[in-house]
Amino acid sequence: MPGIVIVGAQWGDEGKGKATDLLGSRIDYVVKFNGGNNAGHTVVIGDEKYALHLLPSGILTEGVVPVIGNGVVIDLEVLFEELDALSARGVDISKLKISANAHIIAPYHRTIDKVTERFLGKRQIGTTGRGIGPAYADKINRVGIRIQDLFDESILRQKVEGALFQKNQLLLKVYNRRAITVDEIVTELLSYADRVAPMVCDTALELNSALERGQNVLFEGGQATMLDVDHGTYPFVTSSSATAGGASTGSGVGPTRIDRVIGIAKAYITRVGAGPFPTELFDEWGDFLVEHGGEFGTTTGRRRRPGWYDAPIARYASRVNGLTDIVLTKLDVLTGLERIPVCVAYDVDGRRFDEVPVSQSDFHHAKPIYEEFPGWSEDITGARSFEELPKNAQDYVLALEQMSGTRISAIGVGPGRDAIIVRHDLVG
Template sequence: MPGIVVIGTQWGDEGKGKATDQLGDRVDYTVRYSGGNNAGHTLVVNGEKYALHLLPSGILNPGVPVIGNGVVVDLEVLFSEIDALEARGVDTSKLVLSANAHIIAPYHKVLDKVTERFLGKRKIGTTGRGVGPAYADKINRVGIRIQDLLDEDLLRDKVEAALVQKNQVLVKIYNQMAIDPAEVADELLSYADRVRPMVRDVARELNDALDAGRLVVFEGAQAHHLDVDHGTYPYVTSSNPIAAGACTGSGVGPNRLDRIVGIAKAYTTRVGEGPFPTELLDEDGERLRVAGGEFGTTTGRPRRCGWFDPLVVEAACTYNGVTDVFLTKLDILTGWDKIPVCTGYEIDGQIVSTYPVMMDDIVKAQPVYEFLDGWTEDISGARTFEELPPTCQAYVRRLEELIRCRISGIGVGPGREQVIMLHDLID
């Protein structure tokens, strides 16, 4: 059985959880390998809606859900999600947590919020959940890891050391109250007993599973164009949600990855600041937002909406070695007479047909559109490609040509069963 990576090809919120969920009970392990609770997955199973922020979507399937070392963990959020799912009858007892995952401490959230306010109009548009500061501490080698919870003296020393400088910054630069290291340590240690049974050598367990022929799905958060190295920097996340991040974020080698599934929404959305060439600031944009329910799973913020941009998706497919694309929310486009699709950008009077590397070019890019015929039929009940209206089929095939990657799955509604599979994502 293969190792499969599921990644977003746009700016997040593409419906990665839905694609992962399609693999269902065939999956032995579902691994969240990057990000924190600044991301979210919304799943609809048997008419019930589940909003997940930190837990992998595989928590709703029979396999083992895993939080890898590349994730930063807010313990309060983790156990709030677990308790909420348990209250609804979901068994979370199989959850595995990497000993090497870093913890989002209370002071990370404070720093995240005051820094954004301080930046003013230059703000990045973070969620204020402490993800960036936690990753910064990780890189600065002053982070606190899950395994540190299991040694009280070590934890207290690390918290105290981390706050020596941070309290100076909070008090002298941001005019905030200093944070008491003892209070922070006490709060973190209050979760130690619940954490202890979950902690494992995730890298070893996943490699053993792959050696034994188990199916392991690596589930990214955010998306390619929010990657700290390859996205629209600085308007990005603080980690590597690209396919290669599955290796560093879980401890498996690149030769263990057999298939890369890229998720693309049938239009485009973005949350937060940053360039967005096909963004719509008119009635069509608002219509997409309302019809698609485009409000953040984690933040509730309204998402910026625009037409499908193949240049964005093609770049992600190329740089990640995407083998299959899963197209979501196709049903939302029902009712438009003509549907624009971006086929290039005009930049300084020149037409380009590939996504630019220079941020200045992306900011200046004006979309060049091709107009495809729309459809009015309700497609939410379609379960085969042939059941889609001819113009809807033509829309999908044209996107396939422009992104230069086969479309293997299509989402036609929010439900787990509202999917058309053109190619199996495993075989």
């Protein structure tokens, strides 16, 4: 039985929650392995819409055990707000398991994130201001606080003292902010200890044991390939490993346990935050994609930057993740367009690049080279087989498949839970 990784194949917001939901009835565990509450999944079930930020979307599927892995950074206040909101709507939250090794986003991380971003001025990265980057920085600097530290007040106090020693100097002398006391942080964090304790376990052991029992484990990535701290458009990236390799480091499950890697890509492309974006649209077609695609951030509410599909990025994502399948989402958003451009290569100062340039400077100056495809006007939201799609829609999908170098195994044709066409089994 497989371990399956789902990752975003663009800059995020591709519809990973929908893909997870598609697999839900055949999955036993769903694991969030990176990021924090800086990304969101929107899942539509019937007339109900659920916006998830920190929790894996598998929490909405009956019988699935949702897991927050060691690679995640957790804002405990946000965690319990989200759990309480789901519980109030009748969702069973009792099965949630949290790694004892996951790091905590403390209040001072949020403060530093916001003041640092403002201090950068024109060089801002476009962070969400939720403390994600500073929490990961503390993790790498070995002054982070982990979930397990909540259960030993003496250790917790020592770690908070160590973390604040330098941060208070920064807040006072650089940013002209008040110092943060150890007591206020320790008191707030300890207030969550009793409630979180029953959820905490050795999640790596639990997941490996589940795979040995022949159960299906789905690893759900936050953010996306082009936001990965190593493989994305650095420095305009997130602070964690958002590619398939991060599933192993963020969960404690070795790479030989992974059988499938599924990349999620929209039939166009969007980005949130600053950074290069060759196919970005600033005209009425960009407005069309935003309006028809509902392109506003689940977590931030920010308007996403829209653009046409970028085939070199799809090929890049296929390589660095080792994709076995692509789930193409939001094909229905393109309905009504007479012609649909697709970026097939880049022009950089007169030089043609068929792949993503290794130089960030080249990528920043890249101009898209487009190939246009005929559009369609028929409503495709009711299609449940590939053959039911208009011929032009079929041709568009097949062209993207050929250019992306990975088979397109499923196609999203609407926001509903069942609005999807399955061409190839994603589990078997």
